[in-house]
Amino acid sequence: MEEDIKPGYTRVTEMLSPWNNFDGIPAEILEAKRVLGTEVHELIRMFNECIPVVVVSGKKAPYFQSFLSWMLETKVSVRQNEQRLYDDQLMITGQIDALVKFPEKDDLIILDWKTSASYNKKTGLSWALQGVFYHYLLTQNSTSNLSNTIMFVQLSSKGEMPKIREFEYSTELMRKGTAVLEAYRYFNPPTNEG
Numbered sequence: 020m021e022e023d024i025k026p027g028y029t030r031v032t033e034m035l036s037p038w039n040n041f042d043g044i045p046a047e048i049l050e051a052k053r054v055l056g057t058e059v060h061e062l063i064r065m066f067n068e069c070i071p072v073v074v075v076s077g078k079k080a081p082y083f084q085s086f087l088s089w090m091l092e093t094k095v096s097v098r099q100n101e102q103r104l105y106d107d108q109l110m111i112t113g114q115i116d117a118l119v120k121f122p123e124k125d126d127l128i129i130l131d132w133k134t135s136a137s138y139n140k141k142t143g144l145s146w147a148l149q150g151v152f153y154h155y156l157l158t159q160n161s162t163s164n165l166s167n168t169i170m171f172v173q174l175s176s177k178g179e180m181p182k183i184r185e186f187e188y189s190t191e192l193m194r195k196g197t198a199v200l201e202a203y204r205y206f207n208p209p210t211n212e213g
Contacts, residue, residue, distance in 0.1 A: 028110050056134045
């Protein structure tokens, strides 16, 4: 289900979509992957909000097992779960998967769950820019005690421990992100529709 957003705002994931090259992949496969990712995110949201998750089956089960294994091993605590944020200066919006605190750390880390099977330089750039914009959104929305570390947890389709990809917020990376936003808006001018 597509969430309505405020008119005139650009979604971070929409802006970065040209960096995710899915050329040549049939539409039905992409849609099935999108649905799977949405279902896995919903299970994680329910778990993090202490809503009972009774039976998980099908293709989403190993991803959820990968998530549970990581949560048990890291003993991370979720401080904020699935929150949409807006910035009126850049007119962007993004939904942060989670803000977490590790037992040995004092600050909060941005965390994003991924069900992607592959990872390459292009994916890495897209994730880094996504993380930088999420950091920016949290800062603009007065989140305190925020680490510069942005963590992507690439869940396993086999139920194994996930792969962790970390990026650091920097003003240089934010400048590159702003250039990407400007280029995106040049070719996709914002509308006043939600």
